[in-house]
Amino acid sequence: MRSEVVTWALRRIGERTLNSVERMGFAARFSLAVLAHSPAALRRLQLTLREIYFAGVLSLVIILVSGLFVGMVLALQGYDVLTRYGANESLGILVALSLVRELGPVVAGLLFASRAGSAITAEIGLMKTTEQLSAMEMMAVDPLARVVAPRFFGGVVSMPLLAALFSTLGIFGAYLVGVRLIGIDAGAFWGNMQAAVDFRYDIVNGIVKSVVFGIAVSLIAVFEGYNARPTAEGVSSATTRTVVASSLSILALDFVLTVFMFRGIGV
Amino acid sequence: MNRSTIDLWVGIFVVIGIAAIGFLSLKVGNLTSVSSAPGYHLEASFDNIGGLKMRAPIKAAGVVVGRVERIDLDPQTYQARVSMRIDRGYQFTRDTIASILTSGLLGEVYIGLDVGGDTQMLADGGKIAKTQSAMVLEKLIGQFLFDKAASGPPAPMSGNAAPGAAKPAAAASVAGGATK
Numbered sequence: 544m545r546s547e548v549v550t551w552a553l554r555r556i557g558e559r560t561l562n563s564v565e566r567m568g569f570a571a572r573f574s575l576a577v578l579a580h581s582p583a584a585l586r587r588l589q590l591t592l593r594e595i596y597f598a599g600v601l602s603l604v605i606i607l608v609s610g611l612f613v614g615m616v617l618a619l620q621g622y623d624v625l626t627r628y629g630a631n632e633s634l635g636i637l638v639a640l641s642l643v644r645e646l647g648p649v650v651a652g653l654l655f656a657s658r659a660g661s662a663i664t665a666e667i668g669l670m671k672t673t674e675q676l677s678a679m680e681m682m683a684v685d686p687l688a689r690v691v692a693p694r695f696f697g698g699v700v701s702m703p704l705l706a707a708l709f710s711t712l713g714i715f716g717a718y719l720v721g722v723r724l725i726g727i728d729a730g731a732f733w734g735n736m737q738a739a740v741d742f743r744y745d746i747v748n749g750i751v752k753s754v755v756f757g758i759a760v761s762l763i764a765v766f767e768g769y770n771a772r773p774t775a776e777g778v779s780s781a782t783t784r785t786v787v788a789s790s791l792s793i794l795a796l797d798f799v800l801t802v803f804m805f806r807g808i809g810v
Numbered sequence: 811m812n813r814s815t816i817d818l819w820v821g822i823f824v825v826i827g828i829a830a831i832g833f834l835s836l837k838v839g840n841l842t843s844v845s846s847a848p849g850y851h852l853e854a855s856f857d858n859i860g861g862l863k864m865r866a867p868i869k870a871a872g873v874v875v876g877r878v879e880r881i882d883l884d885p886q887t888y889q890a891r892v893s894m895r896i897d898r899g900y901q902f903t904r905d906t907i908a909s910i911l912t913s914g915l916l917g918e919v920y921i922g923l924d925v926g927g928d929t930q931m932l933a934d935g936g937k938i939a940k941t942q943s944a945m946v947l948e949k950l951i952g953q954f955l956f957d958k959a960a961s962g963p964p965a966p967m968s969g970n971a972a973p974g975a976a977k978p979a980a981a982a983s984v985a986g987g988a989t990k
Binding site for chain 2: 705
């Protein structure tokens with residue numbers, strides 16, 4: 544009796560382990576297959592452009608509006624703290640560095656995951672549920688090349704542009720609040736910012752971050768959609784998993800990238 | 811949604827996205843002043859660099875002329891060896907004095923260059939011979955207390971006149987410590 548319980552527990556552990564290893568192996572092979580089909584996405588440029596439209600252009604409104612508001616809030620809160628130390632001229636530095644290094648890529652990535660990543664997963668999952676993917680295979684059309692690769696590349700191209708727009712609108716919002724509303728000197732605002740923000744260390748690293756987040760979010764979105772259980776419930780849980788997994792991986796990747804990018808320069 | 815509309819919107823999206831990256835590089839990151847500055851290197855040794863960090867600015871008459879590129883300890887002399895990258899176009903005389911300064915009380919630490927009257931200029935890889943270390947506040951306070959103790963027992967702290975009388979003396983001996 545007792546040994547049966549132990550065997551049952553061990554069997555459950557073994558099953559869990561095998562399942563997760565199998566899933567990881569499938570994810571790795573899937574990622575390689577998507578990369579192998581990337582020439583197909585470039586050859587069918589019209590499909591990729593269509594996906595840039597759905598992932599990027601339709602995300603513009605949410606990215607621009609939230610960037611503007613994040614910048615304005617940063618300026619208000621930053622001014623409140625900085626003015627205690629008589630350093631309110633450094634507001635430009637605070638806003639620009641926090642947006643370009645961290646908030647731009649991370650918040651744009653989170654918004655992109657919930658706005659575009661979930662849509663990609665739901666679309667591919669529903670295509671799988673209604674057996675459109677199987678129908679394509681029957682017609683000798685590879686769904687990886689026709690459906691998955693264009694969506695992946697659409698996301699990878701859109702994400703850095705969206706992050707840059709987010710940072711730009713955030714800095715513009717901070718300018719509106721800091722210079723126009725509060726009345727910090729415009730020359731000090733831009734001058735201090737330009738003196739403190741380095742092209743190589745801050746802006747290039749921010750763009751690298753957004754590219755990495757774009758790859759992670761797009762890969763998770765297409766993988767979850769392609770791997771969804773072909774039921775209504777399966778598609779809904781796959782969509783949820785996309786948002787949760789890509790948000791967590793953005794935050795974890797951000798920590799790892801920050802550790803490697805910003806060590807040894809005195810910050 | 812027909813094809814040309816999608817193309818148009820994607821075109822607009824890509825153009826404003828690239829414009830945003832350009833704005834960040836040029837207006838925020840001030841790329842223009844960085845790229846147009848292929849520099850040369852100078853070295854200087856300091857007894858104490860205080861809070862000097864990598865990428866700290868190097869200023870001559872308040873104008874940024876370069877950045878600190880590397881800081882390490884000379885194993886022979888136990889002095890801090892600071893490698894500086896100076897923008898090409900700025901030349902400094904061989905008797906230039908490099909001193910480690912702080913902008914304001916809490917501001918950034920930077921290296922100030924005071925140009926002398928020599929006719930020969932420092933070349934790439936040149937070494938600035940005359941340097942002035944960072945002022946370390948704890949040492950100054952210690953020196954001040956030592957001077958106070960050496961100059962006799964402190965005045966009795968009664969009445970309003972005593973603190974006022976002590977202040978000029980304190981300022982004088984801090985200034986004396988700094989010039990040493």
